[in-house]
Amino acid sequence: MRELKNPPEKCKEAYETIKDFYNSYLEFTNLVTNPTGNLESYTADYNNLDLEVMSKYKKWNCFLNDKDCV
Numbered sequence: 838m839r840e841l842k843n844p845p846e847k848c849k850e851a852y853e854t855i856k857d858f859y860n861s862y863l864e865f866t867n868l869v870t871n872p873t874g875n876l877e878s879y880t881a882d883y884n885n886l887d888l889e890v891m892s893k894y895k896k897w898n899c900f901l902n903d904k905d906c907v
Contacts, residue, residue, distance in 0.1 A: 851900035858893040865890045 844852040865886045872879050 854897045858897045861890050
């Protein structure tokens, strides 16, 4: 992510999208590696973050076809 700090103007939207995905991904991995709460609350948090990460991944994946921004 450090290498992506100054994207070209035409790739700014792709950069913001991947940054948003990456932040959710880190939150998700933190939940998995440092679980908290009881089984019910953990499951709810896991399911919510899983949906969020996949949704953001799919949005970011749309930019992969743009060869100027990959």
